[in-house]
Amino acid sequence: xxxxxxxxxxxxxxxxxxxxxxxxxxxxxxxxxxxxxxxxxxxxxxxxxxxxxxxxxxxxxxxxxxxxxxxxxxxxxxxxxxxxxxxxxxxxxxxxxxxxxxxxxxxxxxxxxxxxxxxxxxxxxxxxxxxxxxxxxxxxxxxxxxxxxxxxxxxxxxxxxxxxxxxxxxxxxxxxxxxxxxxxxxxxxxxxxxxxxxxxxxxxxxxxxxxxxxxxxxxxxxxxxxxxxxxxxxxxxxxxxxxxxxxxxxxxxxxxxxxxxxxxxxxxxxxxxxxxxxxxxxxxxxxxxxxxxxxxxxxxxxxxxxxxxxxxxxxxxxxxxxxxxxxxxxxxxxxxxxxxxxxxxxxxxxxxxxxxxxxxxxxxxxxxxxxxxxxxxxxxxxxxxxxxxxxxxxxxxxxxxxxxxxxxxxxxxxxxxxxxxxxxxxxxxxxxxxxxxxxxxxxxxxx
Ligand SMILES: NC(=O)C1=CN([C@@H]2O[C@H](COP(=O)(O)OP(=O)(O)OC[C@H]3O[C@@H](n4cnc5c(N)ncnc54)[C@H](O)[C@@H]3O)[C@@H](O)[C@H]2O)C=CC1
Ligand SMILES: O=C(O)CCC(=O)C(=O)O
Numbered sequence: 238x239x240x241x242x243x244x245x246x247x248x249x250x251x252x253x254x255x256x257x258x259x260x261x262x263x264x265x266x267x268x269x270x271x272x273x274x275x276x277x278x279x280x281x282x283x284x285x286x287x288x289x290x291x292x293x294x295x296x297x298x299x300x301x302x303x304x305x306x307x308x309x310x311x312x313x314x315x316x317x318x319x320x321x322x323x324x325x326x327x328x329x330x331x332x333x334x335x336x337x338x339x340x341x342x343x344x345x346x347x348x349x350x351x352x353x354x355x356x357x358x359x360x361x362x363x364x365x366x367x368x369x370x371x372x373x374x375x376x377x378x379x380x381x382x383x384x385x386x387x388x389x390x391x392x393x394x395x396x397x398x399x400x401x402x403x404x405x406x407x408x409x410x411x412x413x414x415x416x417x418x419x420x421x422x423x424x425x426x427x428x429x430x431x432x433x434x435x436x437x438x439x440x441x442x443x444x445x446x447x448x449x450x451x452x453x454x455x456x457x458x459x460x461x462x463x464x465x466x467x468x469x470x471x472x473x474x475x476x477x478x479x480x481x482x483x484x485x486x487x488x489x490x491x492x493x494x495x496x497x498x499x500x501x502x503x504x505x506x507x508x509x510x511x512x513x514x515x516x517x518x519x520x521x522x523x524x525x526x527x528x529x530x531x532x533x534x535x536x537x538x539x540x541x542x543x544x545x546x547x548x549x550x551x552x553x554x555x556x557x558x559x560x561x562x563x564x565x566x567x568x569x570x571x572x573x574x575x576x577x578x579x580x581x582x583x584x585x586x587x588x589x590x591x592x593x594x595x596x597x598x599x600x601x602x603x604x605x606x607x608x609x610x611x612x613x614x615x616x617x618x619x620x621x622x623x624x625x626x627x628x629x630x631x632x633x634x635x636x637x638x639x640x641x642x643x644x645x646x647x648x649x650x651x652x653x654x655x656x657x658x659x660x661x662x663x664x665x666x667x668x669x670x671x672x673x674x675x676x677x678x679x680x681x682x683x684x
Contacts, residue, residue, distance in 0.1 A: 241277075243283050244269045244273050244288070247288050248265060251265050251292050257341065258340065258341025258345075259341065260342050260345040261342075261344040261345040263345065263561075263585065263589065264344075264345040264348045264349055264585060265292060265348060266589070267592075267604075267667070268352065268671070270667075271663065271664045271671075272668075274656055274664075274668075275656075275668055275671065282672075282675050285679070285683055286683070287678055287679070290678065291322065291674070291675070292348075294320060294321045294322075294344065295323060296319075297318075297340070298316075298319075298320070298391075299315065299316070299317055299340065300390040300391070301314075301315065301316070302314040302383065302386050304379075306375075306379055307376055307378060307379055314368050314383070315369050316366070316390060316391065317338065317366050318343075318364065318366035318391060319344055319366065320347075320394070321362070321363040321364050321365070322351045322364075322674065323362035323364075324362060324677040324681055325354065325355055325361060325673070325674060325677055326354075326361040327362055327400055327401050328362045328364030328399070328400040329350070329363065329400075329403075329613060330346065330347060330350040330354075330363060330364045330365040330366070330402065331346075331366075331367075331402060331403045331404050331408065331612075331613075332402045332403070332404065332405055332412075332416075333346070333365070333367035333368075333405040333406045333407060334367060334368050334370045334372050334383075334412070335367070335369070335407050338367040338368055338369045342560075343366060344365075345584075347363055347365035349363075349584055349585065350364060350365055350613070352606045352671060352674070353605070353606035353607075353609070353610050353613060354610075354613055355670040356645050356648060356666060356670045357613060357617065357641060358614075358644055358648070359617035359641075360617070361620075364400055366402055367405065367408075368383075368387060370383055370387075372407045380412065380415065384416050384419065385415060385418075388415075388419035388423065389419060392419070392424060395420065396428070396431060397430030401430065401433060401620065402416075402432055403432065403433040403434045403613070404434045406559065409480060410434065410435075410441075410446065413433075413434045413435055414435075414436060414439075417431075417439070420432065430620050430623040430624055433619040434619075435619070437628075440619075442615060442616075442618055442619035442628070442629070442634060443629060443631040443634045444615055444618075444631060444635050444638055445612075445618075445619055446480065446484070447484040447487065447488075447635075448611045448614070448616075448638055449480065449484065449582065449612030450480070450482065450483060450484025450485035451484050451487070451488045451635070451638060451639075452610060452611015452612065452614065452615070452638055453481070453485050453555060453581075453608045454468075454485050454492060455611065455643070456580055456608045456611075456642050456646055457580045457608070458492055460578045460601045460662075461578060461601075463601075464577065464578070464601060466577070467492070467493070468489060468492040468493050468553070469492070469493035469494065471494040471553050471577075472494070472495055472497050472550070472551045472553070473489045473494045473495065473497065473552065473554075474496075474498045474546060474547070474553075474554050474555070475555045476499065476505070476546050476547075476555070476556045476557055476558040476563075476583075476586070477500060477501070477558030477559070477582070478499045478500060478501050478521050478528050481583065481609065481612070482499055482555075482557040482582065483517060483518060483521065483522070485582050486499065486512050486514055486517070487514055489553075489555075490511065494553065495511040496512045497509055497549065498546055498549045498551075499512055499517070499528065499546075501521075501527060501528040501558075503527055503528060503542065503543075504529065504542040504543055504544060505549070506529075506532050506538050506539065506540050507541070508531075508535060508537050508538035509537065512531075513531075516531060516534060516535060517531060520534075528540065529542070545564075547563060547567035547571050548567075548570055551571070551574065552575070552577050553576070553578050554571055555579075556581055556586035559583055560583065560585045561587075561588050562586045563579075563588065563591050564591055565590030565591050565594055567591060568587075568590070568591035568592075568594035569594060571600075572595070572598045572600060577600070578601040578602075579600060579601070581603060581605035581608050581609060582605070582608065584605045586605070587604075592663070596661070596663075601660065602662060603649075603662045603666075604662060604666050604667075606666050607645050607666040610645050611641065611642055614638065614642075615634070615638055618637055618638075648665070649662045649665030649669060651665070652665040653665035
């Protein structure tokens with residue numbers, strides 16, 4: 238059977254075995270699209286059920302999370318942790334708290350995480366978790382009680398050599414604090430390396446908060462350099478206004494570009510003078526308010542309710558909000574407006590139709606598993622510091638992050654060249670991420 242025939246047979250089986258999980262199917266299809274050329278060249282990668290094993294999580298944990306709201310009502314949420322693949326190191330990946338979370342979503346994110354973590358060059362396996370809990374509008378006490386109940390069950394599945402969660406949508410420093418507090422209480426041990434994204438005074442790493450946004454911007458800088466240009470004077474549109482988006486904006490400004498628009502689920506703001514980060518942080522990080530408040534307080538900005546942020550003409554587009562937020566029509570608009578580069582700060586924000594359009598138009602496009610690897614890479618740096626009871630300076634940690642992102646860029650570019658598709662970061666990321674995991678799976682036998 239040809240490489241192509243093998244992957245389409247396995248893909249059909251994956252869809253059958255995982256019915257009703259379209260995001261997971263989409264993530265698998267995107268990786269599989271790149272694998273047939275590897276299997277043609279190295280047929281042994283299809284031996285020993287390797288691809289089938291890669292698609293099946295090592296363990297999937299689903300649990301009840303009961304908690305009491307401020308009025309005393311008992312609410313029951315569902316918790317998930319998918320421990321996907323641990324051949325390169327302990328399961329590593331974030332926790333997402335959002336009402337849309339379900340098993341298929343967590344599996345898509347966990348699957349992506351395997352290749353991302355492999356590409357980072359650090360010794361971490363892939364996993365992801367979360368809950369259908371909606372933090373929006375909840376008080377601090379409610380968030381704390383939810384996190385405590387979530388960790389009361391999850392703690393037995395974690396450990397610094399087993400599984401190390403971090404944040405994702407809806408889970409930031411505050412939630413990691415409550416989760417770590419409950420883990421410490423349940424285990425009676427100060428096991429710093431069991432969670433990353435911790436506060437700086439209790440085992441956290443400098444730059445982890447900034448790392449995903451900074452990393453995505455470092456990656457874009459390398460993409461532009463490969464095209465003989467840089468970020469100076471470029472207009473950048475960044476969707477979202479959460480952790481990834483805020484620190485992408487910060488780094489874009491530091492590297493001489495101007496971030497002119499950002500969004501939340503209610504709409505987007507445009508500020509041609511450049512997004513005022515202090516104001517944005519105050520609204521989003523401190524008050525946890527809506528993006529429309531930005532335009533109310535800044536005369537150079539206007540708010541567009543609903544609509545698509547990708548209508549705003551730009552040189553560089555950084556989707557940093559959520560999956561499938563950039564459609565085929567959005568891609569056509571960006572291409573018409575002359576976009577040079579697109580890099581995914583979020584996980585799988587680009588639909589397959591949009592991805593196809595960018596590739597056909599020759600727009601430089603970086604998939605999330607490469608462009609947003611800076612977050613998890615810096616989590617691995619946090620684990621290194623925890624293991625050695627050390628804590629590094631901001632500048633040193635930022636240099637390490639920048640070097641890791643240059644290496645990820647080089648790994649993707651080099652692999653794409655090797656397979657005769659120079660500049661195809663999707664192919665490069667998928668193959669480079671896959672080969673390292675596959676080699677380790679062979680070495681460890683059928684497990
Ligand atoms: N936090 C991290 O270190 C990493 C996050 N990611 C990915 O980056 C993305 C964003 O995550 P975070 O910034 O951490 O989450 P966050 O919870 O801090 O922010 C998410 C942002 O996206 C916005 N958003 C959600 N749905 C939206 C929609 N339909 N339209 C417009 N905006 C929408 C929210 O309003 C919020 O501003 C996710 O895809 C996540 O998986 C990837 C790598 C690491
Ligand atoms: O830092 C981590 O472990 C998780 C980051 C994450 O969830 C991601 O890369 O999507």
